[in-house]
Amino acid sequence: MVIFHKREPLRRELLSLAKEGKTIGLVPTMGALHAGHLSLVEEAAAENDVVVVSIFVNPTQFDNKEDLHKYPRDLEKDIDLLNAVQPGILIFAPAVEEVYTGDIAPSSFDFDGLEFQMEGKFRQGHFDGVGTIVKRLFEIVGPDNAYFGEKDYQQLQIIRTLVKKHRIPVKVHGCPIRREENGLAMSSRNERLSDEQRKEAGFIYETLKTVKAEFGTKSVQEIREQVSEAFRKHPSFRLEYMEIANAETLRPAEQKETGQKYRAFIAVYAGEVRLIDNIALN
Structure with a gap:
């Protein structure tokens, strides 16, 4: 295992390997x-000769500076x-100045409207920060x-759009959610x-499973109302949103359409900690 803190030595090593x-x-x-x-590392190792894992807490994707400060390191x-x-992997663990030259600020991106849905409504500028760091990496x-x-x-959908729009020669792989024993997304x-x-946060995944089970028999609005009511009755959590959306466009669904794929997305506060999860519905 080799650890790089500077980008240029890493670039030289990777160019040589390429x-x-x-x-x-x-x-x-x-x-x-x-x-x-x-x-993710295991999947990358199975499909590539060389694996690079970057470890970098990206400041430009945090709309809440306190959240940035408290992020575990x-x-x-x-x-x-x-x-x-x-x-045998290579680790890239840079300081901020190795990633951002000059001002520590995100670039602006157009992700075809994906950035304005769900997380984008509650975390201003978040996806500009994500696009900036992923493009830089x-x-x-x-x-x-x-x-x-x-x-x-x-x-994941935004990164796929980034790659397509900027013609970046990389294949983006989405990997299944890993869960704790009670279903909480890791x-x-x-x-x-x-x-x-x-322990109680398993309730979030149980809720998503209920949404999936009822997606074929209840309307989208009925399911939204049912989830809101379930969280109103649960004192440990505060529901920020639960959305049923088109899996490609991420636009909220008002009613189910034949031939379309849907996912349910959820964001919940447990005290000060914000948790997100999602599930494929069909």
Whole structure:
């Protein structure tokens, strides 16, 4: 395992490997790694000659600076986890100035309206920050393949749009959500939950499973109202939104249309910790 903190030595190493015909897989992360991240690394390792894992808490995708400050960081633990899973990988753990030259500010992107749905309504500028860091990592690493979890499904669709619109030569892979025993989607933010909150947070996935089961028999509006009522009765959580949307355009569905694929998306607060999840409905 080799750890790079500077972009130029990493670029030289990867250019050399590419000249040898090696395929390169990238797994971008913000650290605080868990089994969900490690499953992405395993998939990348199975499909590429070289795997790069970036560990960088990107400041430009946080609309809430307190959330940025509280985001868990433990590089030493992350390195140990990666070494246990895939000892031959390359780790890129840069300082902010290695990624952003000049002002630490995001670029502006047009993601064909995907950025204004769901998360975009509640996290101003978030997807400009995501687009900025992912595009920058693609430029530094030059991967053949890049791996992202479907837990952040809206982000995944936005990155696919970024690649298409900017003609970036990388194949984007969406990987299944990994869950804790109670169904809670694995997330670095889970570490900020109390033991009781973490246990009770299985309610979020149970709700999504109910939405999936009833999608064929109830209207979209009925399901929305039912979910809102369920969370009103649950004192441990505050529902920010639950949306049923077209899986491609992410536009909210008012009624089901034949031949279209849909997903349910949810954002919930457990105390100060914001949790998101989603599920395919058909």
